[in-house]
Amino acid sequence: SDIEKGTYPHYMLKEIDEQPAVMRKIIQAYQNxxxxxxxxxxILEAINASDRLYIIAAGTSYHAGLVGKEYFEKITKKPVEVxxxxxFGYNMPILSEKPLFVFISxxxxxxxxRQVLVKIKEMGHKALTxxxxxxxxxxxxxxxxxxxxxxPEIAVASTKAYVAQIAVLAVAATxxxxxxxxxxxxxxxxxxxIVANAVQAMVDSKEAIEAIAKDFLATTRNAFFIGRNVxxxxxxxxxxxxxxxxxxxAEGFAGGELKHGTIALIEDxxxxxxxxxxxxxxxxxxxxxxxxxxxxxxxCIISMEGMEEDGDTLVIPxxxxxxxxxxxxxxxxxxxxxxxxxRDCDVDKPRNLAKSVTVE
Ligand code: AGP
Numbered sequence: 001s002d003i004e005k006g007t008y009p010h011y012m013l014k015e016i017d018e019q020p021a022v023m024r025k026i027i028q029a030y031q032n033x034x035x036x037x038x039x040x041x042x043i044l045e046a047i048n049a050s051d052r053l054y055i056i057a058a059g060t061s062y063h064a065g066l067v068g069k070e071y072f073e074k075i076t077k078k079p080v081e082v083x084x085x086x087x088f089g090y091n092m093p094i095l096s097e098k099p100l101f102v103f104i105s106x107x108x109x110x111x112x113x114r115q116v117l118v119k120i121k122e123m124g125h126k127a128l129t130x131x132x133x134x135x136x137x138x139x140x141x142x143x144x145x146x147x148x149x150x151x152p153e154i155a156v157a158s159t160k161a162y163v164a165q166i167a168v169l170a171v172a173a174t175x176x177x178x179x180x181x182x183x184x185x186x187x188x189x190x191x192x193x194i195v196a197n198a199v200q201a202m203v204d205s206k207e208a209i210e211a212i213a214k215d216f217l218a219t220t221r222n223a224f225f226i227g228r229n230v231x232x233x234x235x236x237x238x239x240x241x242x243x244x245x246x247x248x249x250a251e252g253f254a255g256g257e258l259k260h261g262t263i264a265l266i267e268d269x270x271x272x273x274x275x276x277x278x279x280x281x282x283x284x285x286x287x288x289x290x291x292x293x294x295x296x297x298x299x300c301i302i303s304m305e306g307m308e309e310d311g312d313t314l315v316i317p318x319x320x321x322x323x324x325x326x327x328x329x330x331x332x333x334x335x336x337x338x339x340x341x342x343r344d345c346d347v348d349k350p351r352n353l354a355k356s357v358t359v360e
Contacts (some may be wrong), residue, residue: 005080010347011178015160019160024193027189036189037171037189043144047100048179048180049196053081053099055080055082060240065102067234067325072169072173076176085184088116105291107131117142146168156348159241181333183332198318202330209335210338214338217339217343218343222227223250224241224251225238232255234329237252242339247345258292270278270298282303299313300314304317304327
């Protein structure tokens with residue numbers, strides 16, 4: 001069944017491998033009889049009746065929310081704010097006139113997010129929950145639900161739920177854009193199909209990625225992840241993944257922020273993972289790589305086909321520029337997995353962590 005490990009040594013590896021199938025499942029689940037992407041009319045109306053979306057989430061789901069903001073702003077032309085659930089209660093922004101709250105939660109049970117949901121419902125606002133678990137608390141207590149269709153996620157480190165969250169947010173943003181009468185210049189069904197194949201190519205590159213993990217992370221005490229635009233958001237996720245299962249101190253940040261402080265930490269041999277999937281900022285991030293290399297860093301450059309250069313460590317297949325997080329995150333998940341494995345860490349049940357955090 002879905003919740004058995006089968007021949008896999010760890011749930012995390014099994015769940016990483018399931019990601020191409022999760023992409024295909026989402027394409028299928030959100031298609032109507034006419035073969036077009038669709039979501040419930042009530043949800044479309046709620047999105048388009050609102051003047052601003054407030055995405056609320058924690059951890060990996062928060063990182064997916066950052067990518068989701070790009071989709072709703074670029075495709076749907078809808079202003080979006082993304083907030084960490086635990087901060088929202090006492091750091092509430094001045095709300096717009098017609099807010100719609102979007103809770104992103106794999107488990108649907110995260111207490112910090114539920115606390116916000118209870119509060120905004122008391123204030124009379126509407127909520128949409130994007131979750132993997134039908135009937136979960138956040139799903140039951142919200143007005144609307146979008147399901148991730150990722151199948152049960154058992155490993156503490158979230159992998160397939162992250163890509164499912166991003167894909168479902170892309171679907172919602174695209175369908176809402178069409179509903180609002182905006183031109184959408186790409187065929188998301190086709191583009192997600194291309195993504196599914198690219199994700200497959202990445203999960204099939206385990207040997208090369210394991211070698212990278214051994215080379216860069218076998219003994220280091222820290223590591224950095226840099227990127228610009230959506231690559232920055234994926235850098236945050238790559239760093240979180242590495243921290244939680246390998247206990248290597250890791251930081252993800254925007255390439256442009258290096259010179260504002262973090263570059264002071266670069267020493268001889270410090271691993272720096274750089275993502276290069278966004279053409280408009282490719283030169284800038286490559287410039288950042290040169291800056292850290294000049295201070296002794298050991299760079300691991302993960303670029304996208306079409307903008308690769310000699311010396312890049314890994315090249316991901318070309319996909320639509322908005323959808324690159326779905327593919328670039330895969331090598332980062334696998335790098336974390338193999339780093340944890342080679343450092344003898346308990347991959348599926350890292351110390352001090354629970355799968356869902358049901359206390360505030
Ligand atoms: C992810 O790898 C983490 N274990 C964690 O950050 C998780 O994403 C967070 O606790 C939110 O959980 P949820 O999506 O179930 O609400």
